[in-house]
Structure formats: structure tokens, C-alpha cells
Amino acid sequence: MPYLKEKIENRTFVNTLTSCVNTNVKEFKKEEFVINYGLKKQTIGLILEGVANLIKIDIDGNITILEQLSEGYIFSEIFMCYMKDSISVVCATDTKILFIDYNLILKDCKMKCENHNNAVKEIFQLLLDKAKLLNEKISILSSKTTQERIISYLEFQQLNQNKKTILLPFSYSDLANYLSVDRAALMREIKKMEALGILKKNNRKITLYKQ
Numbered sequence: 001m002p003y004l005k006e007k008i009e010n011r012t013f014v015n016t017l018t019s020c021v022n023t024n025v026k027e028f029k030k031e032e033f034v035i036n037y038g039l040k041k042q043t044i045g046l047i048l049e050g051v052a053n054l055i056k057i058d059i060d061g062n063i064t065i066l067e068q069l070s071e072g073y074i075f076s077e078i079f080m081c082y083m084k085d086s087i088s089v090v091c092a093t094d095t096k097i098l099f100i101d102y103n104l105i106l107k108d109c110k111m112k113c114e115n116h117n118n119a120v121k122e123i124f125q126l127l128l129d130k131a132k133l134l135n136e137k138i139s140i141l142s143s144k145t146t147q148e149r150i151i152s153y154l155e156f157q158q159l160n161q162n163k164k165t166i167l168l169p170f171s172y173s174d175l176a177n178y179l180s181v182d183r184a185a186l187m188r189e190i191k192k193m194e195a196l197g198i199l200k201k202n203n204r205k206i207t208l209y210k211q
Contacts, residue, residue, distance in 0.1 A: 023098055023099060023100050023101070024098075024099045025048070025096065025097070025098050025099070026096070026097055026099065027094070027095070027096050027097075028050075028052075028091045028094070028095045028096075028097065029091065029094055030091055030092065030093050030094055030095075031090065031091060032090070032091050033088055033089070033090050033091075034052060034088075034089040034090065034091060034095070034097060035075075035088065035089050036086065036087070036088045042101065042102065043076065043099045043100060043101060043102065044074055044075070044076040044099070044100045044102045045074060045075045045076065045089070045097050045098070045099055045100075046072075046073075046074050046097065046098040046099075046100065047069050047070060047071050047072065047073050047074075047095065047096075047097055048071065048096040048097060048098050049071060049094075049095060049096040050070075050071070050091065050092075050093045050094050050095030050096060051068060051069065051070045051071075051091070051092040051093045051095065051169065052068075052069045052075075052089050052090060052091045052092055052095050052097075053065050053067070053068055053069065053089070053090055053091075053092050053174070054066045054067040054068075054069060054075055054087065054088075054089055055087070055088055055089070055090055056086070056087055057086040057087075057088065058086075063177070064177060064180070065170075065174055065177045065178045066087070067133065067137070068092070068169055068170065068174075068178070069089065070169065072129075073129075073130070073133075074127075074130060075089055076102065092174075136156050139152060139156075140152045140153050140156065140179065141179070141180060146179070146181045146185055146186060146189045147189050147192075147193060147198075149179045149180075149181065150179070150186070150189060150190065150193065151198070151208065153175075153178075153179060154166065154199070154206060154208040155208065157169075158208060164207055164208075165205055165206070165207040166205070166206055166207075166208075167204055167205055168204040168205075168206060171204075172186065172187065172204075197209065
């Protein structure tokens with residue numbers, strides 16, 4: 001998301017929000033839980049630095065990665081009200097997060113300032129970006145075979161990273177979780193695809209050749 005990334009780098013977006021909206025910046029350590037959606041806090045979280053995972057924990061304790069949240073991504077319980085399982089955000093790295101009171105964003109600004117209007121526009125852009133990511137995952141998981149899911153995921157990463165050789169944002173265990181496949185089956189399929197010349201792998205760097 002180069003549009004938002006540029007905003008975060010020059011802090012225009014953050015300064016816009018903090019001028020008239022109730023915000024709070026917190027830092028979290030790797031593997032620290034940020035929020036459990038069962039708490040129903042009325043906030044939107046914006047990743048300023050680092051990476052976190054949105055995870056689902058079912059009644060048997062099985063964990064599924066729903067989404068990876070990197071710089072510029074947002075999360076909130078308002079996106080997850082339909083989920084019956086426990087939904088949490090856990091940090092994959094040390095992470096800095098800006099928390100925004102979205103109830104205040106929806107209200108008219110008492111000062112009638114342009115910053116508040118800009119903040120609403122920025123949040124709307126974030127929601128559009130999130131919808132795009134959700135559509136990507138739906139497209140990936142709609143593929144029937146493990147190979148099709150791998151190819152679909154890598155194609156989206158090539159597009160998003162604007163590179164033929166991409167760096168996986170996941171470990172291979174997390175990637176298998178994200179693709180809803182067994183890790184051993186994932187690694188076997190990747191090895192098979194290497195042998196067929198479909199892709200080339202060097203640790204977490206992968207080149208997918210044109211299909």
C-alpha cells in the first residue's frame with residue numbers, strides 16, 4: 001500500500017489524527033497479545049511499525065492465521081462481529097500501534113477543523129485497502145489444490161511487492177496456516193514445483209515464473 005506507507009513515513013497521517021481525535025500509541029513485544037476481540041474495545045488499531053497476526057482460536061485450541069498485519073494495516077472488532085471463535089491480534093515482531101477511538105471519528109468535530117475531515121478520508125482509504133486484502137485471500141482459498149493456492153498467493157505477493165522475486169512475509173509454518181494446508185504438504189509441493197521449474201526458492205525468497 002504505497003499510498004498509506006508514504007503517509008506514515010512523513011507522519012502526516014498520524015499528526016492529522018492526533019490533532020483532534022483521541023489516539024494512543026503503544027509498543028508491544030514479539031509474541032505479545034495486543035487485543036482480544038471478545039473485550040469489545042471501541043477502537044481501530046493502525047500498525048505503525050512491525051508485524052502482527054490476526055488469529056482465530058477455535059474451541060479445541062487450534063490456531064488459524066486470518067491475516068498478517070504489517071505497516072499501514074488496520075484491525076478492529078467491528079470487522080469481526082460475525083465470528084463465533086475467539087479472535088485475537090498477536091505480534092509477530094516488536095510492534096508499534098496507534099489506537100484510534102472510532103466513535104470520535106464518526107462524530108462532528110467541535111472545532112470544525114480540516115484535520116478531522118482528512119482523518120475520515122484516510123480511514124475510508126484504509127477500509128478500501130482492507131477490502132482488497134480480504135478479496136485476495138478469498139481468491140487464494142477458492143483454489144482447490146495446494147499448488148494452485150501457492151501460485152495464487154505468490155502472484156498476489158509479486159503484484160503487491162512489485163517484484164518478480166518476493167520475500168515471504170511469513171515463515172513457512174505460518175504460510176501453511178494462512179493457506180489452510182498442512183506444512184509438510186506445502187513443503188512437498190514447493191519442492192515439486194522447483195523440480196518442474198515453476199518457481200525457485202532461496203530460504204524465504206521465492207521467484208515464481210510466469211504461468
